Amino acid sequence: MKKKIxxxxxxxxxxxxxxxxxxSQAPAATGGQAPAASEAxxxxxxxxxxxxxxxxxxxxxxxxxxxxxxxxxxxxxxxxKLDVKVFEDYVQPNNVVESGEIDANYFQHIxxxxxxxxESGTHLVSAGEIHYEPFxxxxxxKDSLDAIADGDAIAVPNDTxxxxxxxxxxxxxxxxxxxxxxxxxxxxxxxxxxxxNLELVEVEAAQVPHQLDSVAFAVMNGNYxxxxxxxxxxxxxxxxxxxxxxxxxYVNVIAVKxxxxxxxGIAALVKVLKSDAxxxxxxxxxxxxxxxx
Numbered sequence: 569m570k571k572k573i574x575x576x577x578x579x580x581x582x583x584x585x586x587x588x589x590x591x592s593q594a595p596a597a598t599g600g601q602a603p604a605a606s607e608a609x610x611x612x613x614x615x616x617x618x619x620x621x622x623x624x625x626x627x628x629x630x631x632x633x634x635x636x637x638x639x640x641x642x643x644x645x646x647x648x649k650l651d652v653k654v655f656e657d658y659v660q661p662n663n664v665v666e667s668g669e670i671d672a673n674y675f676q677h678i679x680x681x682x683x684x685x686x687e688s689g690t691h692l693v694s695a696g697e698i699h700y701e702p703f704x705x706x707x708x709x710k711d712s713l714d715a716i717a718d719g720d721a722i723a724v725p726n727d728t729x730x731x732x733x734x735x736x737x738x739x740x741x742x743x744x745x746x747x748x749x750x751x752x753x754x755x756x757x758x759x760x761x762x763x764x765n766l767e768l769v770e771v772e773a774a775q776v777p778h779q780l781d782s783v784a785f786a787v788m789n790g791n792y793x794x795x796x797x798x799x800x801x802x803x804x805x806x807x808x809x810x811x812x813x814x815x816x817x818y819v820n821v822i823a824v825k826x827x828x829x830x831x832x833g834i835a836a837l838v839k840v841l842k843s844d845a846x847x848x849x850x851x852x853x854x855x856x857x858x859x860x861x
Contacts, residue, residue, distance in 0.1 A: 618644060618647055618648055618649040619647060619648050619649070619833055620648070620649055620650070620651050621648055621649070621650050621651070621671050621672065621833045621834070621837060622650075622651045622653065622669075622670045622671045622672075623650055623651070623652055623653070623670065623671060623672045623673060623674055623822075623837075624653050624654075624655055624660070624661035624664055624665065624670050624672075624673040624674075624675070625652055625653070625654060625655070625661070625673065625674045625675050626654070626655060626656065626658075626661070626675040626791050626795075627654050627656070627791075627795055628791055628794040628795045629699075629701070629790075629791060629794055629850075629854060629857070629858050630674045630675050630791065630820070631652050631654050632853075633674075633699075633841070633846075633850065633858075634650055634652050634674060635650070635652055636846075636849060638845055638846055638849045639840055639841065639846060642840045642843060642845065642846070643836065643837060643840050646836040646839070646840065647836070648833050648836050648837070650837075653670060655675070656774055657772075657774060658675065658676060658680070658727065658773060658774070661673040661675050661676070662676070662681075662684055662688070662690060662692060662823070663690075665692060665823060665824060665825055666688075666690045666691065666692060666825060668825065671824065671828070671831075671833070671834070672695065672822055672823060672824045672828075672834055672837070673822075673823050674698070674820070674821075674822050674823070675791070675820070676820065676821065676823065677700075677701075677729075677817070677818040677819055677820050677821070678694055678697070678817070678818070678819055678820075678821050679729045679752060679817050679818055680727070680729045680730065681693075681694065681821065681823055683727075683728050683729045687728075691825055691826040692823045692824065692825060692826065693823065693824060693825075693826045693829050694821040694822065694823060694829070695821070695822045695823065695824045695828075695829040695834045695835075695838055696821060696822045696834075696837075696838030696841065696842065697819045697820075697821050697861045698819070698820050698821060698822060698838075698841050698842065698860070698861055699819070699820050699850060699858050699859060699860050699861050700810070700814070700815045700818060700819050700820065700858075700859045700861055701789070701790025701791060701794075701800075701818075701820060701857060701858055701859070702790060702800050702804075702807045702808040702809075702810065702814070702856070702857070702859070703733055703734065703737050703787060703788070703789065703790065703807060703808050703814065703818075704737075704787070704788060704790070704793060704798070704800045704803070704804030704805070704806065704807035704808075705722075705737060705738070705741065705785055705786070705787050705804060705805045705806045705807070706780070706785065706786050706787075706788055706793065706798060706803060706804055706805065707780075707785060707805060708723070708779070708780045708781065708782070708783040708784050708785050708786050709780075709781070709782075709783065709784050710784045710785065711805075712805065713741065713743075713785070713805050713806065716743065716764055716766075716784065716785075717764065717784075718764050718765050719764070719765055719766075719767065720764060720766055720767070720783075720784035720785070721766070721767040721768075721769050721782070721783040721784055722738065722743075722766055722767070722768055722769065722783060722784060722785045722786065722787065723769045723771055723776050723779035723780075723783045723785075723786040723787065724738075724768055724769065724770055724771075724776070724786075724787045725770075725771070725772070725773035725776060725787070725788075725789060726770035726771055726772055726773070727772075727773060728753070728755075729752060730773055730789060731754070731755060731756075731770065732750070732751070732752050732753060732754040732755070733752075733814065733818060734787035735750075735754045735755075735756075735758065735759070735768075736751075736754060736814075737787055737806065737807075737808060738787065740806075740808075741806045743764065743766060744759050744761060744762050744766065745759070745760050745761030745762075746758045746759060746760065747759075747760045752817060756768050756770070769783055773789050773792060774792055776788050776789070776792060777792055777793070777795075777796040785805070790857055790858070793857070794854075794857055799854075799855055799856070799857050800856060800857045801855055801856035801857065802855075810859055815859070815861075819861050820861075822834065822837060822838055822841070842860075842861075846860075847860035
């Protein structure tokens with residue numbers, strides 16, 4: 569366990585600020601096979617100089633995906649290259665896109681994006697739906713949900729959308745009951761039945777893995793679980809099914825400032841990330857922790 573926590577602490581050292589710079593070339597459609605060199609956009613590719621797209625991302629899996637050979641090579645064929653800036657939180661990646669410092673970000677699901685806009689007055693939109701990361705319940709001081717006892721503590725993310733998601737997963741596993749219709753707006757106050765008198769410990773999403781030594785269980789976002797060294801299919805005690813509503817409500821997206829969603833460089837990036845080659849790479853590398861959309 570200590571080795572897993574050390575891994576996430578090391579990952580948090582890589583946080584940067586950035587400058588903008590997304591060029592304009594002929595737009596490309598999304599989906600299908602990764603583009604071949606002969607299909608490269610005429611502008612930057614024909615001049616021999618690739619246009620740079622700056623993008624903010626959390627370390628795992630988003631930055632890993634963006635910096636993979638399968639993505640960088642296919643994007644180069646489109647006439648673009650990425651300048652990836654790694655962040656450890658869920659706020660600054662949106663702020664730097666809103667301000668125009670960075671062209672796009674890749675770290676959040678669509679429900680969080682909508683909620684962030686409402687709370688912060690930002691104007692961010694999805695330019696493409698890329699993948700889904702199943703939430704999981706992970707062992708802390710106890711290694712089986714069958715061992716749950718009265719008064720046990722469970723760490724959950726404290727932001728609105730991710731806390732609701734965590735509570736829904738706990739409900740799906742019979743640990744609590746939420747008021748009817750709470751859904752994606754569920755909070756601790758929505759709990760109507762708590763037969764084990766569980767203590768729900770609300771902490772910032774990135775800090776949930778740090779609570780494992782002090783709680784019985786923890787409900788973690790997929791990316792932070794991966795950064796901590798966990799694989800949802802093998803390490804989680806329970807996790808969201810891939811055919812659940814979560815797959816739709818929590819799909820991870822490429823986000824840009826409103827008005828930039830049709831930028832040719834962004835379109836090329838989405839095309840590559842949704843290609844069959846990249847989907848196959850995700851499936852092989854992440855073994856169910858990242859599910860292509």
